[in-house]
Amino acid sequence: MSRVLVAGVDTSTQSCKVRVTDAATGELVRFGQAKHPDGSAVSPEHWWRAFQEAASQAGGLDDVSAIAVGGQQHGMVALDEHGRVIRDAMLWNDTSSAPQAEALIDELGAAPAADGEPEDPHQRGIERWVKAVGSSPVASYTLTKIKWVAQHEPANAARIAAVCLPHDWLSWRIAGFGPVQPGENAHLDALFTDRSDASGTLYFDAASNTYRRDLLALGLQPDDACTPGAAATEHAERIVLPHVLGPNQVAPVNADPSIAGAQVPGGCIIAPGGGDNAMASLGLGMAVGDVSVSLGTSGVAAAISEQPVYDLSGSVSGFADCTGHFLPLACTINASRILDAARAMLDVDYDELTTLALDSHPGAGGMTLVPYFDGERTPNRPDATATLSGMTLRNTERRNVARAFVEGLLCSQRDCMELIRSLGAQIDRILLIGGGAKSMAVRTLAPCILGMDVSCPATDEYVAIGAARQAAWVLSGADDAPDWPISIDAVQTGTPTPQVYEAYVQARG
Structure with missing residues (x-):
């Protein structure tokens, strides 16, 4: 009997990856990858061409029974009534909408304080958005980019007939839809998404699973009025937003047979897809009590929670996950590049950095690095710089500098974990992933700084695995996702060194 195949797609900022997978076992069958262009504003057509190239490298998708797409979050894809992309998609890393983010906070905070609300309008606005x-x-969020377009490109804003996210748009194209000629039906109503990606827009409430078109209207308002005008309100009601599917719900449309499923009776079904962080958690098999710490260019700590969390300071994002639960997430701007800075400063490679760091002792002889090299998001200090404090003639040695950099990296991630824990999330297991997790210095010191054993999964494409797992789940019709094995390279143990984190907290203030 031939095995059933599914495909998981990861359309990230850097590339598109297609993983053809055995639906029963999770075993990798075929794989393809194609690069995306650099930049923070990109034509989605590049994603479509990269998907086609990656699918071809993976041997085609004719024999695939189900497909799901995981993708970079927050990117704004604006379509006109003919299904044409109005302008390059503004991606999560396009920070030009920072003034619009501040304006949206102030707009929601302008109304007088109710009982228990802060007197400061800005803090009041933050709390109201979180609630x-x-x-x-x-x-990074989608709504701030919509407001940027409304203020800087009003003609483009007026043409918006639908707004979707990168993974939504690619799923729609896989279903065979796309730009049409005037007079033809663009089938914008066929757009669909999931809770995880929708929860990163600022106009979807994952707790009630409803769109907030009143907040979308604030984004479409070209000025910074506290209440959107009639035109913005009417436009917000008229815009097509993707249908939000449940975690194991089949999309209402199949893949176009020319793209996937041509050899499969009944064709290839499409799963909801999801945002990259949520898809990675699904790929890792995370459950309530698990937290992942991902050390890439940025650092991301994310936990699975049965209940929504509301961080009224705004530091923790209250996202949804891909299983019907929630994904409280805290992000640092600085992560693996802290190690790059250490290597450059000491003129060493990664192995030499590890040797130096592990030759020192907990606390780096009294040195503490607060690693805000590019400012910081958690805590919110965009103009901060890094500081290396506690240096004396006695302790200023290369090994202590190396140790301080590694400890500073891990302490910044401990900050994220403690924020998530303070909101009631259960943390029983830590999964350490990402490029920075390959460092033996990081692996060795992680349990000491984070305060508990740390599991290090094998390096793999967890977003694509999560997408494939979701596709297999939807195909099966089961209540729960398939139980695919996850390879753990090592479980790191170590003696906790709370004094190191305490010194870090004092140094960062």
Whole structure:
């Protein structure tokens, strides 16, 4: 009997990856990858061409029974009534909408304080946003980009007939839809998404699973009025937003047979897809009590929670996950590049950095690095710089500098974990992933700084695995996702060194 195949797609900032997978076992069958262009504003057509190239490298998708797409979050894809992309998609890393993020906070905070609300209008605005949609505006979120277009490109804003996210748009194209000629039906109503990606827009409430078109209207308002005008309100009601599917719900449309499933009776079904962080957690098999710490260019700590969390300071994003639960997430701007800075400063490679750091002792002889090299998001200090304090003639040695950099990296991630824990999230297991997790110095010191054993999964494409797992789940019709094995390279143990984190907390203030 031939095995059933599914495909998981990861359309990230850097590339598109297609993983053809055995639906029963999770075993990798075929794989393809194609690069995306650099930049923070990109034509989605590049994603479509990269998907086609990656699918071809993976041997085609004719024999695939189900497909799901995981993708970079927050990117704004604006379509006109003919299904044409109006302008290059503004991606999560496009920070030009930072003033619009601040304006949205102030707009929601302008009304007088109710009982128990802060007197400061800005802080009041942050709290109101968190209570409304789980997160407070920063430049990465979709709504801030919509407001930027409304203020800087009003002609483009007026043409918006639908707004979707990168994974939504690619799923729609896989279903065979796209731009049409005037007079033809663009089938914008066929757009669909999931809770995880929708929860990163600022106009979807994952707790009630409803769109907040009143907040979308604030984004479409070209000025910074506290209440959107009639035109913005009417436009917000008229815009097509993707249908939000449940975690194991089949999309209402199949993949176009020319793209996937041509050899499969009944064709290839499409799963909801999801945002990259949520898809990675699904790929890792995370459950309530698990937290992942991902050390890439940025650092991301994310936990699975049965209940929504509301961080009224705005530091923790209240996202949804891909299983019907929630994904409280805290992000640092600085992560693996802290190690790059250490290597450059000491003129060593990664192995030499590890040797130096492990030759020192907990606390780096009294040195503490607060690693805000590019400012910081958690805590919110955009203009901060890094500081290396506690240096004396006695302790200023290369090994202590190396140790301080590694400890500073891990302490910044401990900050994120403690924020998530303070909101009631259960933390029983830590999964350490990402490029920075390959460092033996990081692996060795992680349990000491984070205060508990740390599991290090094997390096793999967890977003694509999560997408494939979701596709297999939807195909099966089961209540729960398939139980695919996850390879753990090592479980790191170590003696906790709370004094190191305490010194860090004092140094960062």
